[in-house]
Amino acid sequence: MDNGIKDMHYDALIIGAGFSGLYQLHRLRDDLGLDTAIIEQGKGVGGTWYWNRYPGARCDSESQGYAYFFSKKIHEEWQWSERYPCHSEIRQYLNYVADNLNLKKDIFFGSKVYRCTFLTEQNLWRIQTEQNESFFAKWLITAVGCLSSTNVPKIAGLSSFKGTWYHTGQWPHEGVNFKGRKVGQIGTGSTGIQAAPVIAQECEHLTVFQRTANYSIPARNAPWDDAYSKWVKNHFRELKSLVKSTPSGHPFRISNDLTMEVSENERRSLLNDAWLKGGLRFRGVFNDLLTSSKANQQAAKFIKSKIQEKVSNPETAKVLTDIDHPYAAKRPPIDTNYFETFNRDNVALVDLKDNPISEIFPNGIRLQSGIEHELDAIVFATGFDAMTGPLVKLNIAGTEGNLRNYWRNGPMNYLGLSIPSFPNLFMITGPGSPSVLSNMPVSIEQHVDWITECIRYCADKKIDSIEADEDAAKDWTTHVDEIANTTLLPKVKHSWYL
Ligand code: NAP
Numbered sequence: 001m002d003n004g005i006k007d008m009h010y011d012a013l014i015i016g017a018g019f020s021g022l023y024q025l026h027r028l029r030d031d032l033g034l035d036t037a038i039i040e041q042g043k044g045v046g047g048t049w050y051w052n053r054y055p056g057a058r059c060d061s062e063s064q065g066y067a068y069f070f071s072k073k074i075h076e077e078w079q080w081s082e083r084y085p086c087h088s089e090i091r092q093y094l095n096y097v098a099d100n101l102n103l104k105k106d107i108f109f110g111s112k113v114y115r116c117t118f119l120t121e122q123n124l125w126r127i128q129t130e131q132n133e134s135f136f137a138k139w140l141i142t143a144v145g146c147l148s149s150t151n152v153p154k155i156a157g158l159s160s161f162k163g164t165w166y167h168t169g170q171w172p173h174e175g176v177n178f179k180g181r182k183v184g185q186i187g188t189g190s191t192g193i194q195a196a197p198v199i200a201q202e203c204e205h206l207t208v209f210q211r212t213a214n215y216s217i218p219a220r221n222a223p224w225d226d227a228y229s230k231w232v233k234n235h236f237r238e239l240k241s242l243v244k245s246t247p248s249g250h251p252f253r254i255s256n257d258l259t260m261e262v263s264e265n266e267r268r269s270l271l272n273d274a275w276l277k278g279g280l281r282f283r284g285v286f287n288d289l290l291t292s293s294k295a296n297q298q299a300a301k302f303i304k305s306k307i308q309e310k311v312s313n314p315e316t317a318k319v320l321t322d323i324d325h326p327y328a329a330k331r332p333p334i335d336t337n338y339f340e341t342f343n344r345d346n347v348a349l350v351d352l353k354d355n356p357i358s359e360i361f362p363n364g365i366r367l368q369s370g371i372e373h374e375l376d377a378i379v380f381a382t383g384f385d386a387m388t389g390p391l392v393k394l395n396i397a398g399t400e401g402n403l404r405n406y407w408r409n410g411p412m413n414y415l416g417l418s419i420p421s422f423p424n425l426f427m428i429t430g431p432g433s434p435s436v437l438s439n440m441p442v443s444i445e446q447h448v449d450w451i452t453e454c455i456r457y458c459a460d461k462k463i464d465s466i467e468a469d470e471d472a473a474k475d476w477t478t479h480v481d482e483i484a485n486t487t488l489l490p491k492v493k494h495s496w497y498l
Helices: 019-031 072-077 087-100 190-202 226-234 236-243 264-277 279-285 293-310 314-321 440-460 470-484
Strands: 006-015 036-040 107-109 113-119 124-129 133-142 164-167 182-186 205-210 347-351 357-361 364-367 372-374 377-380 396-398 425-427
Touching (some): 006 019, 006 124, 019 036, 019 440, 072 087, 226 236
Parallel strands (some): 164 377
Antiparallel strands (some): 357 364, 364 372
8 A cells, every 4th residue: 555655665764964974975975885875854965054053153163174084186176265274164075075976866855764774673773754764774874963952041021022933953054143133142052152143133122041050262263365275274184183193183283281380470471471372272272171160260260351451341241251161161162242232232141150041022022030032033042852752753772672761761772883782873972982072074984984884894794783882981971071070061050071
């Protein structure tokens, strides 16, 4: 009987066509010769960058490192234009790679996976989509990213709002015109810090609702000049070796200096130099900023003094510098004129710390104290159901049941790659791997190469099924926790890192 469901059989299936999925397709199809396809919800390639098109959206990794390093040819042919690539330039790059490697013919665009089931007797994964497709494959690889499941906080009354609301991670492709509108932005993480200065320039009035004050370092973005572009093209080997040998995968080294072992003058001067260099490089100025509270306090004090210098209203500066966590214990944002934006006449800061949002009413946002802010538009820069969110949403069922249930006490797995009782399933940059603590494309290449070689090994040795050993997964997860506990990362109230 024709029930309208289309069955399709492959050797390997990949979910997601961002940096990780594209490279995985290339390796499995072109190096191992496997019949492979990608299933992708979006209508184009890009992954997180397909959806994140909010004003000011730009990568915090520097262009010369935020790229693939598996192909010298791609490196030499592609031309980045600025220190940090903006969202559209990253999409152009990924489209260029996909076209160059002829990947798009093996991508099912506009197909949203709602269930993945391991069929034990057939030793196959069945992947079902909302578009009535049923895919079958021996190998299943999730390339869904760590930050793709958007978080719109459950605030009472949102459905009654008469204006329009947007989440930065689901930005309308045609853009949004804020001209003449009163905009409220909730959230001051990396995204909100990028978006506010751009929205402020366009709208009639911007109100930024801040729950937790945040550090930010000036990005100091600038166009590349011809000499630098040429240098990057000519130094493939050196750049590759650099990103593959630094702990963060970024194209710069982290200092060996310890904060308290240099004199006060030298410390100030090093911090100042790092501030002038800008961006994530600032975090590498000392080796112990994330392991020593005393060291971290020095950096925190320095950054707060810089924020105070930038913001003219002392009350606003106080709210912006009332930061309750160590520097970089949350993902450290970098910005272009974020703090300066609060000097504009059309921008206001609302401190939610002791006066949270109570509800959204038809004309705006009401705080617990009863104060009302009238708005025409609300921008949720409120982040993601990070790390596990995109995976559990796939409704993956292994030999012992559903992943959501298996991970009810935390995402136990091995190397962030493989989960016990989920045979022949691999995650690219899953929880418990360096992933978001690093420059993502570098960690992605490492995982894709590992998965490819593991599948090659299974084929060579005629192994039909492979999964993580439960003891190994427990040991790995404990090891990750032990390492995290030697850092300041757990000393944060709200952090998607945790
Ligand atoms: P985020 O870091 O999770 O920040 C979310 C913000 O929303 C925080 O300020 C949070 O406050 C606030 N918030 C959440 N729920 C709220 C509520 N109910 N009421 C009031 N405030 C609320 O999310 P993000 O800024 O989207 O960044 C996520 C990650 O995406 C980044 O850390 C980064 O890794 C990545 N990203 C990268 C780039 C880039 O490379 N350029 C750019 C943007 C984002 P609390 O702090 O109090 O929780």
